[in-house]
Amino acid sequence: MKQPENTVHLISISRIRAKKGCEISEITLRGVVRETTEESFRSYLAQAGERSPLLLVNFAELDYINSTGLGILLEQSRSQEQRGGWLRIVSPSQTAAMILNLSGVADVLRVSETVDTVLEDLSRAA
Amino acid sequence: MARFRDSHHSSIRLLSGPQCLVGLRRHLTRFLDPLDLDSRATTLVLLAVEEAAANVLEHGYRLRAGRPILLEFHPLDEERFEISLADRAPRAVLPANAASLRDLAEERSERGRGLELMRAVADSVEHAPREESGNTWTLVFSAQRLDRCVEENSREAA
Numbered sequence: 001m002k003q004p005e006n007t008v009h010l011i012s013i014s015r016i017r018a019k020k021g022c023e024i025s026e027i028t029l030r031g032v033v034r035e036t037t038e039e040s041f042r043s044y045l046a047q048a049g050e051r052s053p054l055l056l057v058n059f060a061e062l063d064y065i066n067s068t069g070l071g072i073l074l075e076q077s078r079s080q081e082q083r084g085g086w087l088r089i090v091s092p093s094q095t096a097a098m099i100l101n102l103s104g105v106a107d108v109l110r111v112s113e114t115v116d117t118v119l120e121d122l123s124r125a126a
Numbered sequence: 127m128a129r130f131r132d133s134h135h136s137s138i139r140l141l142s143g144p145q146c147l148v149g150l151r152r153h154l155t156r157f158l159d160p161l162d163l164d165s166r167a168t169t170l171v172l173l174a175v176e177e178a179a180a181n182v183l184e185h186g187y188r189l190r191a192g193r194p195i196l197l198e199f200h201p202l203d204e205e206r207f208e209i210s211l212a213d214r215a216p217r218a219v220l221p222a223n224a225a226s227l228r229d230l231a232e233e234r235s236e237r238g239r240g241l242e243l244m245r246a247v248a249d250s251v252e253h254a255p256r257e258e259s260g261n262t263w264t265l266v267f268s269a270q271r272l273d274r275c276v277e278e279n280s281r282e283a284a
Binding site for chain 1: 147148166169170173176177180226227228229230231232234235236237239240243246247275276278279280281
Protein backbone atom coordinates (compact mmCIF):
# COMPACT_ATOMS: atom_id res chain seq x y z
CA MET A 1 0.00 0.00 0.00
CA LYS A 2 1.44 3.35 -1.00
CA GLN A 3 1.53 5.75 1.91
CA PRO A 4 0.46 9.37 1.49
CA GLU A 5 3.21 11.97 1.48
CA ASN A 6 4.17 13.56 4.78
CA THR A 7 2.86 17.04 4.12
CA VAL A 8 -0.25 19.06 4.70
CA HIS A 9 -1.05 21.75 2.16
CA LEU A 10 -3.38 24.64 2.60
CA ILE A 11 -5.51 24.64 -0.54
CA SER A 12 -7.66 27.63 0.33
CA ILE A 13 -9.27 29.74 2.98
CA SER A 14 -12.42 31.37 1.70
CA ARG A 15 -15.47 33.20 2.97
CA ILE A 16 -18.97 31.93 2.36
CA ARG A 17 -21.79 34.41 2.78
CA ALA A 18 -24.83 32.67 4.20
CA LYS A 19 -28.31 34.11 4.70
CA LYS A 20 -28.91 37.04 7.09
CA GLY A 21 -25.39 38.38 6.55
CA CYS A 22 -23.79 35.51 8.39
CA GLU A 23 -20.27 34.73 7.17
CA ILE A 24 -18.56 31.37 7.33
CA SER A 25 -14.85 30.76 6.96
CA GLU A 26 -14.00 27.61 5.01
CA ILE A 27 -10.57 26.04 5.00
CA THR A 28 -9.59 23.24 2.61
CA LEU A 29 -6.54 21.13 3.31
CA ARG A 30 -4.74 18.35 1.47
CA GLY A 31 -2.35 15.71 2.74
CA VAL A 32 -1.82 14.20 6.17
CA VAL A 33 -1.79 15.44 9.73
CA ARG A 34 0.91 13.63 11.65
CA GLU A 35 4.01 14.50 13.66
CA THR A 36 5.66 16.31 10.75
CA THR A 37 2.67 18.53 9.96
CA GLU A 38 0.84 19.08 13.26
CA GLU A 39 2.09 22.62 13.77
CA SER A 40 1.21 23.71 10.21
CA PHE A 41 -2.26 22.23 10.72
CA ARG A 42 -2.69 24.14 13.99
CA SER A 43 -1.58 27.38 12.39
CA TYR A 44 -3.83 26.98 9.29
CA LEU A 45 -6.87 26.28 11.46
CA ALA A 46 -6.16 29.28 13.69
CA GLN A 47 -5.73 31.49 10.63
CA ALA A 48 -9.07 30.39 9.16
CA GLY A 49 -10.78 30.54 12.56
CA GLU A 50 -9.80 34.18 13.04
CA ARG A 51 -11.87 35.19 10.02
CA SER A 52 -15.20 34.13 11.44
CA PRO A 53 -16.57 32.35 14.53
CA LEU A 54 -18.20 29.91 12.08
CA LEU A 55 -15.52 27.63 10.70
CA LEU A 56 -15.93 24.89 8.11
CA VAL A 57 -13.01 22.50 7.74
CA ASN A 58 -13.02 20.71 4.41
CA PHE A 59 -11.35 17.30 4.72
CA ALA A 60 -12.18 16.00 1.24
CA GLU A 61 -8.47 15.69 0.42
CA LEU A 62 -7.17 14.82 3.85
CA ASP A 63 -5.69 11.32 3.80
CA TYR A 64 -4.84 10.84 7.46
CA ILE A 65 -5.04 12.52 10.87
CA ASN A 66 -3.35 11.32 14.05
CA SER A 67 -4.50 11.76 17.64
CA THR A 68 -2.62 15.02 18.10
CA GLY A 69 -4.31 16.37 14.98
CA LEU A 70 -7.70 15.39 16.40
CA GLY A 71 -6.79 17.21 19.61
CA ILE A 72 -5.84 20.33 17.64
CA LEU A 73 -9.17 20.18 15.81
CA LEU A 74 -11.10 19.91 19.08
CA GLU A 75 -9.08 22.73 20.63
CA GLN A 76 -9.92 24.95 17.66
CA SER A 77 -13.59 24.00 17.98
CA ARG A 78 -13.47 25.12 21.61
CA SER A 79 -11.98 28.42 20.54
CA GLN A 80 -14.74 28.93 17.93
CA GLU A 81 -17.43 28.10 20.53
CA GLN A 82 -15.93 30.58 22.99
CA ARG A 83 -16.58 33.22 20.33
CA GLY A 84 -20.19 32.11 19.96
CA GLY A 85 -19.57 30.05 16.85
CA TRP A 86 -18.74 26.51 15.86
CA LEU A 87 -16.37 24.33 13.89
CA ARG A 88 -17.86 21.82 11.46
CA ILE A 89 -16.19 19.30 9.22
CA VAL A 90 -17.32 18.95 5.66
CA SER A 91 -16.84 16.29 2.94
CA PRO A 92 -14.35 14.10 4.81
CA SER A 93 -12.46 11.55 2.73
CA GLN A 94 -13.21 7.90 3.54
CA THR A 95 -10.13 7.59 5.71
CA ALA A 96 -10.65 10.90 7.51
CA ALA A 97 -14.30 9.98 8.17
CA MET A 98 -13.27 6.60 9.57
CA ILE A 99 -10.77 8.16 11.99
CA LEU A 100 -13.25 10.87 13.05
CA ASN A 101 -15.87 8.18 13.77
CA LEU A 102 -13.45 5.85 15.55
CA SER A 103 -12.16 8.62 17.81
CA GLY A 104 -15.62 9.86 18.81
CA VAL A 105 -14.82 13.27 17.30
CA ALA A 106 -17.64 12.83 14.77
CA ASP A 107 -20.08 12.47 17.69
CA VAL A 108 -19.05 15.84 19.07
CA LEU A 109 -18.31 17.97 16.02
CA ARG A 110 -20.89 18.16 13.23
CA VAL A 111 -19.71 16.34 10.12
CA SER A 112 -21.59 17.24 6.92
CA GLU A 113 -21.46 15.75 3.49
CA THR A 114 -21.41 19.04 1.58
CA VAL A 115 -21.21 22.78 2.15
CA ASP A 116 -24.76 23.01 0.81
CA THR A 117 -25.97 20.74 3.62
CA VAL A 118 -24.44 23.12 6.15
CA LEU A 119 -26.05 26.15 4.46
CA GLU A 120 -29.43 24.40 4.40
CA ASP A 121 -29.09 23.60 8.11
CA LEU A 122 -28.29 27.24 8.82
CA SER A 123 -31.31 28.46 6.82
CA ARG A 124 -33.58 26.07 8.65
CA ALA A 125 -32.18 27.18 12.02
CA ALA A 126 -32.60 30.90 11.16
CA MET B 127 -9.51 -14.46 3.69
CA ALA B 128 -6.27 -13.23 5.11
CA ARG B 129 -3.53 -15.83 5.43
CA PHE B 130 -1.34 -14.23 8.03
CA ARG B 131 0.39 -17.50 8.90
CA ASP B 132 2.17 -17.45 5.54
CA SER B 133 3.89 -14.17 6.34
CA HIS B 134 7.21 -14.10 8.17
CA HIS B 135 8.44 -12.78 11.46
CA SER B 136 10.31 -9.53 10.87
CA SER B 137 12.02 -7.01 13.09
CA ILE B 138 13.82 -3.73 12.71
CA ARG B 139 15.79 -1.58 15.10
CA LEU B 140 14.88 2.11 14.99
CA LEU B 141 16.35 5.12 16.78
CA SER B 142 14.28 7.81 18.44
CA GLY B 143 14.42 11.21 16.78
CA PRO B 144 12.57 13.34 14.27
CA GLN B 145 12.67 10.68 11.53
CA CYS B 146 11.72 7.76 13.74
CA LEU B 147 8.02 7.62 12.87
CA VAL B 148 8.81 8.04 9.18
CA GLY B 149 11.02 4.93 9.37
CA LEU B 150 8.45 3.10 11.47
CA ARG B 151 5.74 3.71 8.87
CA ARG B 152 8.02 2.56 6.06
CA HIS B 153 8.86 -0.72 7.81
CA LEU B 154 5.32 -1.31 9.03
CA THR B 155 4.01 -0.85 5.52
CA ARG B 156 6.55 -3.43 4.35
CA PHE B 157 5.33 -5.88 7.03
CA LEU B 158 1.68 -5.27 6.22
CA ASP B 159 1.83 -5.23 2.41
CA PRO B 160 1.87 -9.04 1.96
CA LEU B 161 -1.16 -9.46 4.25
CA ASP B 162 -3.50 -8.14 1.60
CA LEU B 163 -5.55 -6.10 4.07
CA ASP B 164 -8.12 -3.55 2.98
CA SER B 165 -6.34 -0.17 2.71
CA ARG B 166 -8.51 1.26 5.51
CA ALA B 167 -7.62 -1.67 7.78
CA THR B 168 -3.94 -0.99 7.04
CA THR B 169 -4.50 2.66 7.98
CA LEU B 170 -6.02 1.57 11.31
CA VAL B 171 -3.02 -0.65 12.10
CA LEU B 172 -0.65 2.19 11.21
CA LEU B 173 -2.68 4.57 13.38
CA ALA B 174 -2.54 2.26 16.41
CA VAL B 175 1.16 1.45 16.10
CA GLU B 176 2.11 5.06 15.41
CA GLU B 177 0.25 6.09 18.56
CA ALA B 178 2.21 3.48 20.55
CA ALA B 179 5.50 4.69 19.10
CA ALA B 180 4.60 8.35 19.62
CA ASN B 181 3.97 7.57 23.30
CA VAL B 182 7.39 5.94 23.60
CA LEU B 183 9.09 8.93 21.97
CA GLU B 184 7.19 11.56 23.92
CA HIS B 185 6.61 10.05 27.35
CA GLY B 186 9.28 7.34 27.45
CA TYR B 187 12.24 9.06 25.85
CA ARG B 188 10.96 12.61 26.44
CA LEU B 189 11.84 13.45 22.83
CA ARG B 190 15.52 12.58 23.28
CA ALA B 191 17.12 11.33 20.06
CA GLY B 192 19.25 8.25 19.48
CA ARG B 193 17.47 5.85 21.86
CA PRO B 194 16.55 2.36 20.62
CA ILE B 195 13.14 1.03 19.64
CA LEU B 196 12.78 -2.54 18.40
CA LEU B 197 9.79 -3.00 16.12
CA GLU B 198 8.70 -6.61 15.58
CA PHE B 199 6.03 -8.26 13.50
CA HIS B 200 4.83 -11.81 14.27
CA PRO B 201 2.13 -13.69 12.43
CA LEU B 202 0.19 -15.65 15.09
CA ASP B 203 -2.22 -17.72 13.02
CA GLU B 204 -4.31 -17.39 9.89
CA GLU B 205 -6.34 -14.51 11.27
CA ARG B 206 -4.11 -12.72 13.73
CA PHE B 207 -0.76 -10.99 13.88
CA GLU B 208 1.16 -9.20 16.58
CA ILE B 209 3.23 -6.03 16.46
CA SER B 210 5.47 -5.15 19.35
CA LEU B 211 7.63 -2.18 20.27
CA ALA B 212 10.40 -2.58 22.81
CA ASP B 213 12.13 0.45 24.29
CA ARG B 214 14.75 1.25 26.92
CA ALA B 215 12.79 4.05 28.52
CA PRO B 216 11.91 4.20 32.24
CA ARG B 217 9.06 1.90 33.22
CA ALA B 218 5.79 3.30 31.89
CA VAL B 219 2.86 3.84 34.22
CA LEU B 220 -0.51 3.41 32.56
CA PRO B 221 -3.45 5.52 33.70
CA ALA B 222 -5.67 3.52 36.06
CA ASN B 223 -8.97 4.87 34.74
CA ALA B 224 -8.61 5.98 31.18
CA ALA B 225 -11.39 8.17 29.81
CA SER B 226 -13.29 6.86 26.79
CA LEU B 227 -12.66 8.33 23.36
CA ARG B 228 -16.14 9.83 23.42
CA ASP B 229 -15.48 11.49 26.81
CA LEU B 230 -12.15 12.84 25.59
CA ALA B 231 -13.87 14.29 22.54
CA GLU B 232 -16.68 15.78 24.68
CA GLU B 233 -14.08 17.46 26.89
CA ARG B 234 -12.36 18.82 23.77
CA SER B 235 -9.26 17.26 25.25
CA GLU B 236 -6.19 17.94 23.14
CA ARG B 237 -4.17 15.02 24.54
CA GLY B 238 -4.52 11.54 25.96
CA ARG B 239 -6.41 9.59 23.28
CA GLY B 240 -3.49 7.55 21.88
CA LEU B 241 -3.89 4.54 24.18
CA GLU B 242 -7.65 4.43 23.70
CA LEU B 243 -7.24 4.58 19.92
CA MET B 244 -4.88 1.57 20.14
CA ARG B 245 -7.44 -0.29 22.25
CA ALA B 246 -10.23 0.56 19.82
CA VAL B 247 -8.37 -0.96 16.88
CA ALA B 248 -6.37 -3.86 18.34
CA ASP B 249 -7.72 -7.06 19.88
CA SER B 250 -5.38 -6.48 22.78
CA VAL B 251 -2.81 -3.94 23.91
CA GLU B 252 -0.37 -5.15 26.52
CA HIS B 253 2.42 -3.44 28.34
CA ALA B 254 5.19 -5.40 30.06
CA PRO B 255 8.32 -4.08 31.72
CA ARG B 256 11.52 -5.56 30.27
CA GLU B 257 13.94 -7.41 32.53
CA GLU B 258 16.81 -4.92 32.67
CA SER B 259 15.04 -1.70 31.80
CA GLY B 260 12.45 -0.53 29.38
CA ASN B 261 9.02 -1.59 28.22
CA THR B 262 7.46 -3.84 25.63
CA TRP B 263 4.18 -2.81 24.05
CA THR B 264 2.38 -5.63 22.27
CA LEU B 265 -0.60 -5.08 20.03
CA VAL B 266 -2.50 -8.06 18.62
CA PHE B 267 -4.63 -7.46 15.53
CA SER B 268 -7.16 -9.75 13.88
CA ALA B 269 -8.70 -9.57 10.43
CA GLN B 270 -12.13 -9.92 11.98
CA ARG B 271 -11.80 -6.98 14.35
CA LEU B 272 -10.10 -4.78 11.74
CA ASP B 273 -12.90 -5.48 9.26
CA ARG B 274 -15.53 -4.72 11.89
CA CYS B 275 -13.73 -1.55 12.91
CA VAL B 276 -13.62 -0.37 9.28
CA GLU B 277 -17.29 -1.22 8.78
CA GLU B 278 -18.54 0.38 11.99
CA ASN B 279 -16.60 3.56 11.43
CA SER B 280 -17.29 4.05 7.77
CA ARG B 281 -20.74 5.55 8.18
CA GLU B 282 -21.51 8.45 5.95
CA ALA B 283 -21.61 12.09 7.05
CA ALA B 284 -25.05 13.68 7.50
